[in-house]
Amino acid sequence: MRAGRLLSLLLLLQSRGRMTAQELADELEVSVRTVYRDVEALSAAGVPVYADRGPAGGYQLLDGYRTRLTGLTGAEAESLFFAGMPGPAAELGLGTVVAAAQLKVLAALPPELRSRAGRIRERFHLDAGGWFRQAEDMPFLAGIADAVWNPKRLRISYRRWGDEVVERTVGPLGLVLKAGLWYLVAESDGQPRTYRVARVEALQPTDEDFARPADFDLATFWADWSRKFEERMYPERVTVRVTALGLRTARVLLSLAASRALEDVEPRGEWTTVEIPTESLDHALVDLLRLGPEAEVVAPPELRERVKARLEATARLYRESDSS
Template identity: 55%
Template sequence: MRASRLVTLLLLLQNRGRMTARELAGELEVSVRTVYRDVDALAAAGIPLYGAAGHAGGYRLVAGYRTRLTGLTADEAQAAFLAALPGAAAELGLGDALATARLKLRAALPAELREHAGRIQERFLLDAPGWYGDAGRTPHLGAVAAAVWSRRAVVLQYRRWRAPEEIERRVEPYGLVLKAGRWYLVAGGPSGVRTYRVDQIVELKPLEEEFTAPDGFDLAAHWRRHLADFRARLHTGEALVRLTPEGARRLGVTPEGDGWTEARVPIESIDHAHGEFLRLGTEIEVVAPPELRDRIAGTVRTLAARYGG
């Protein structure tokens, strides 16, 4: 892509000083004629470079000029605009800082890259929460983020689903994760590294104690393991079902032709599967386990009696 090549050419001149058109063409794997066109484009964009003929000639930047985008390719510059999360930044108290940073980044881009960045903002928008999900209020998110940044321990009062429902725990905040519109705190504590929903924090007390994360701790790798473990614990059973083509599509099963498809699908529990399968209506028939089949049959009879009269 030409925008990426222009940035690369600019960075080559900045890092190496004088380079001939032939040397630039070799680095960029393009023709010398293409280098001439690219140099003209950079000059037209206001980049202060000049060329000199002769044995000691070549292109160089005006002494003292340095781009503020060292190491940033065109794809990376565009990704910076695409990946920015204004909602998340605002929740962390960084909304104004993000807006200012994006203005500075855009101002530092050559004209052609500014145009690409503008297209990204015009044509892509990230809205992370699901349609019917309530992301929940997170009044302690700012304090949690501050503890993550400063590497200081905190004492949490935390509400959980099992007894005792409210606990107090001293933890060392390693990092924050935004998943499907909810913030999660990954923190070390008495029982190892645990994950806490930030909207379930009742109170938070910052401590003066500093901590150091364990050697080799990787937040992204830990989160992947956490999700894999969660899914393994979530689906502890299995159901045998028959699905119409539409039911197979909605359940993520590969249909077998245009008729019914028989499949075994993982389930969390009888209660959970009962509610999930009822959503599919006539697009599914539960064959096994018998307890689940009988449970759904009973619900259908109740509904028929309720609406049949």
């Protein structure tokens, strides 16, 4: 523990130059007295750290005492700090590890590259969470991440859609962060499956080693699974005539799947016939009514009749209101 703190103190002085004992204590979350003892320990070990007295004083290293990384270009040094997403890292229990790694990299960079990397942290912020969504409670995420990294089978209690809780013994293959939500990809019954981490209600690590298949590629699996998931979520197709304004509006107001289906469609005359994927006819009814007179349902006939009935009921409501 102390060895790690001494290294952090050394790297702080390398990356930031002169620092007061209080500044070091705040960074390391220790007392000023502990900083004094740690500085003495570094000096006794031959590290050329010295103190300047007075109000503007502090500790600093002898000029030239620095470990440098070699082979990093400016662009590479800058890109390192795009990888440090503090939110997801903290959720995985790696927040302090990421911070320490960045500190070590900063300490080893030459001054010019250190300045450029620092500007990345100041001017770019990565927020992986989705809009209008509270953070999910995931008490078992760190334990799952540990099993992914040190492959051990896990016993989980998992709440499926519909609130059915099932028991599974799985072999962890990887973790995926999608739109602020964590998913566990794991082998179960010989097949890779996907579990939303927030739905894991109990976790029991085992001592059983899990042999991760050598040919399994997490990114490839996730891309294929995501495409099939979207197809399952939007199994229905409706045919609609839209105006040019209706086409533009549909791309904004309808689902992402509908927007993708319409992105390459060009208006053809006054009306353009398009096919739109939807979760169900109930969803399509609500969505297409939002387009008003800029869209007309062609098929299926059931949806067309339901839209007509809803519009007639709305018109009747306004006529009765005006006459009263």
